[in-house]
Structure formats: structure tokens, C-alpha cells
Amino acid sequence: MTCFDRTQETANLWRHFNEGRNLLMLAPRRIGKTVLLNRLRDGAAEQGFRAIVLDVEGFREEKDFFRQCCAAIQEELSTGASVMVALGERLSRVLHGKAEGGDWRQWLLQTDWREFADHLLAHLDDHADGPPWLILVDELPVFLQGLQYRDGDRAIGDFLYWLRNMRQKYRHVRWLYTGSIGLDSIARRHSVEGALNDLEPFPLSPFDPPTARGFLSDIARRRGCLLEEAAGEIILRRLGWLSPYYLEKIAEDACAQAGPGGVLDSARADAAMDNMLDLSKRTYWSTWREHLDRNFPEPERSRLYSVLETVARDETGAAGDTLLSTLSRGGGEPVGQAELRKLLDTLLTDGYLEVNDEHRYRFRMNLLREWWLRYVVL
Ligand SMILES: Nc1ncnc2c1ncn2[C@@H]1O[C@H](COP(=O)(O)OP(=O)(O)OP(=O)(O)O)[C@@H](O)[C@H]1O
Numbered sequence: 001m002t003c004f005d006r007t008q009e010t011a012n013l014w015r016h017f018n019e020g021r022n023l024l025m026l027a028p029r030r031i032g033k034t035v036l037l038n039r040l041r042d043g044a045a046e047q048g049f050r051a052i053v054l055d056v057e058g059f060r061e062e063k064d065f066f067r068q069c070c071a072a073i074q075e076e077l078s079t080g081a082s083v084m085v086a087l088g089e090r091l092s093r094v095l096h097g098k099a100e101g102g103d104w105r106q107w108l109l110q111t112d113w114r115e116f117a118d119h120l121l122a123h124l125d126d127h128a129d130g131p132p133w134l135i136l137v138d139e140l141p142v143f144l145q146g147l148q149y150r151d152g153d154r155a156i157g158d159f160l161y162w163l164r165n166m167r168q169k170y171r172h173v174r175w176l177y178t179g180s181i182g183l184d185s186i187a188r189r190h191s192v193e194g195a196l197n198d199l200e201p202f203p204l205s206p207f208d209p210p211t212a213r214g215f216l217s218d219i220a221r222r223r224g225c226l227l228e229e230a231a232g233e234i235i236l237r238r239l240g241w242l243s244p245y246y247l248e249k250i251a252e253d254a255c256a257q258a259g260p261g262g263v264l265d266s267a268r269a270d271a272a273m274d275n276m277l278d279l280s281k282r283t284y285w286s287t288w289r290e291h292l293d294r295n296f297p298e299p300e301r302s303r304l305y306s307v308l309e310t311v312a313r314d315e316t317g318a319a320g321d322t323l324l325s326t327l328s329r330g331g332g333e334p335v336g337q338a339e340l341r342k343l344l345d346t347l348l349t350d351g352y353l354e355v356n357d358e359h360r361y362r363f364r365m366n367l368l369r370e371w372w373l374r375y376v377v378l
């Protein structure tokens with residue numbers, strides 16, 4: 001996947017890393033976090049770093065996390081393989097008293113994960129053999145939820161505080177964490193925000209209008225089509241929130257309809273936007289509903305749905321008072337201001353809603369609102 005633009009963001013990220021900061025990338029789904037992590041990894045050597053990307057979604061325990069970490073280091077092109085040989089020897093020396101026969105996999109199996117990981121990070125911290133290491137962790141919140149499922153609520157704080165300790169202890173290793181669920185909201189929910197308080201928040205925004213126009217034209221050109229200016233403006237206006245994922249889907253649909261050599265005019269742009277709401281394209285949007293179903297227990301989940309429904313029904317959005325009275329009408333436990341605040345914070349940070357100067361909450365993406373009305377609201 002080639003990363004379009006993100007030049008400014010990448011430069012800012014390298015500046016932070018060079019200044020010794022560890023980062024928490026906060027951004028909603030499908031905005032391009034994973035694409036950006038891969039770009040950082042690929043550009044690391046040029047910036048004087050060695051970088052790995054760890055996608056920890058689907059791992060069930062801590063040892064899987066560090067097995068993946070070691071495997072990614074091993075594959076790192078500059079010195080990765082030799083670093084892992086040296087780690088094996090180091091572990092043999094420390095844990096066994098002699099340097100030979102050290103295979104890190106063996107030690108990972110035989111050693112408590114904390115001890116193993118401490119040695120691994122000490123080894124990376126002591127980077128006399130090359131540039132500093134940068135560990136880019138994707139989908140950390142999903143991994144934490146897996147730990148919680150296995151070991152209960154305490155597991156989240158335990159792992160996050162342990163990571164924080166490692167950051168304090170090994171200051172030459174740089175970290176960036178991201179994921180499709182806000183790590184900050186997970187930490188808030190479990191009252192372990194202190195475990196993240198040394199991290200610099202790095203918000204990742206959607207494309208700005210000029211970048212979005214350039215991106216649409218680029219996709220059209222690569223498919224042998226021509227994007228008319230007016231068509232680009234229709235897409236930008238109707239989408240409202242310029243997520244690269246949806247821009248790409250719309251442009252690809254319009255190109256497919258136009259065929260090679262075709263012209264993407266206003267009518268085609270409108271048709272491609274309408275197509276985005278077809279039942280056949282429901283997977284483009286279903287992640288938004290799944291996110292609520294998977295990650296929020298009752299009664300929070302129903303309340304989030306209720307807020308979104310109220311907001312969707314009015315084109316101009318909804319004010320806090322309206323939301324509070326809708327929630328109170330739903331039966332069940334009464335919902336107060338503080339609870340509403342929490343629900344709205346979740347929907348704002350997870351990318352569903354935005355709030356305007358008049359304190360009205362609206363869908364960030366017009367198309368998501370249209371989809372919500374068509375498929376979610378009964
Ligand atoms: N900078 C970019 N250049 C080109 N395409 C992009 C860019 N950013 C995102 N995309 C497109 O959007 C899709 C989603 O991006 P990505 O997977 O990086 O999002 P994400 O924020 O990691 O999403 P999730 O939260 O679902 O993991 C990509 O597969 C790609 O098609």
C-alpha cells in the first residue's frame with residue numbers, strides 16, 4: 001500500500017522521535033494509521049532509526065506479543081538478524097551462565113515473559129551496533145482486551161504499567177502505540193490513565209481538502225480516468241470528513257463505472273456516492289456498528305445507539321439537552337449529565353461525532369449519517 005501524502009505528519013513524527021518522545025496515536029477507524037506506521041518503518045533507515053511494526057491484534061498472551069516482536073526484529077533489513085543472534089547469546093549468558101546454544105525462541109519458551117522482555121528491551125536499548133530502535137505497535141487495545149478476557153480487568157492496567165516501566169527504564173527505545181479503539185478511552189474506562197501519562201498524544205486527522213482532491217485525481221489517473229474539478233467537489237462535500245479509505249472507495253467505484261479513458265463528471269460522482277450506501281457495500285460501513293457491539297457492554301451500548309439515532313434524525317444534529325431527555329425516556333436507569341458526557345466523549349474520540357460552536361453534535365461523516373438512517377435506525 002503506497003502512502004499518499006502524510007508528509008507533514010511523518011515529519012512531525014520523526015521530530016518527536018528525535019526529541020526522545022514516545023507517542024500515542026489517537027485516531028478513529030480507517031483513517032490510515034496502519035498505512036502510516038508502515039511508511040514510518042520503510043523510511044526509518046533514512047531517519048537514523050531501525051523500526052519494526054507489530055500488529056498485535058489476535059494475540060492472546062504476552063509471550064505472543066514478544067515472539068512477534070522478536071520475529072519482526074529478525075526480519076529488519078539492516079541488522080535485525082545479527083541483533084537476534086546476539087540476544088540469544090545474551091540470554092544464554094545471563095540465564096544459563098554460558099554464551100553458546102542460545103536461541104531466543106528457546107529462551108522465550110522457558111522464561112517468564114517479563115524477564116524475557118526485560119532482557120530483550122535492555123538489548124535493544126544498548127544499541128551500540130547501530131541506530132536506535134523504534135517499535136510501532138498497532139492494535140494494542142485489541143490485544144489488551146484479549147488479556148482482559150483471559151485474566152480479568154486487572155490485566156489491562158498490569159500490562160500498561162509494565163510497558164510504562166520499560167519506557168522509563170530503557171530510554172533509547174522509542175515507542176508508538178495505536179489501534180482502532182482509542183487506547184486513551186480504554187485506559188479511562190479502567191482508571192489506568194496514569195499508565196499513559198508519559199506518552200505524547202499524536203492525533204491523526206483525515207485529509208485536508210487540497211490533499212483529498214490530489215488523492216482523488218491520483219487514483220483516477222492511475223486508472224486511466226480523468227476527474228473533473230466539479231466532481232471532486234461533490235465528493236468532498238458529500239463525504240464531509242475526508243477519510244482516505246472512503247475517498248479511495250468512492251473514486252474506485254466512479255472509475256469502474258466510467259471505464260478506462262472515462263471522465264468522472266458530477267453525475268458520476270453523485271452516482272458513486274449513492275452506490276456507497278448500497279447493501280452490497282455494507283462492509284465499508286459495518287465496522288462502525290461492530291465497534292459498538294463488540295466493545296461496549298450494556299447498558300452503555302444501547303445508550304450509544306440511542307445517542308447516534310437522535311443525532312442522525314436531525315440534519316442539524318442534536319444538543320446535549322435533547323440527548324439527555326431522549327436517554328431518560330428509554331426506561332431503565334436514569335442517565336445523568338456525567339454519564340452523557342462519557343457517552344459523547346466516546347463517540348467523539350472514536351470518530352462518530354463532532355461538536356460545533358453551538359454545542360450541537362453531528363455525524364462527522366455525512367455518508368455515515370445517511371447509512372445509519374438507512375440501515376441502523378429502525
Ligand atoms: N495515506 C494514504 N494513502 C493511500 N491510501 C490510504 C492512506 N491512508 C489510508 N489509506 C487507505 O485507507 C485504508 C485504511 O487505512 P488503514 O488500514 O491504514 O486505516 P487504519 O486507521 O489503520 O484503520 P483501522 O482502524 O480499521 O485499523 C487503506 O487500506 C488504504 O486503502
Ligand SMILES: [Mg+2]
Binds near residue numbers: 033035
Ligand atoms: Mg489499522
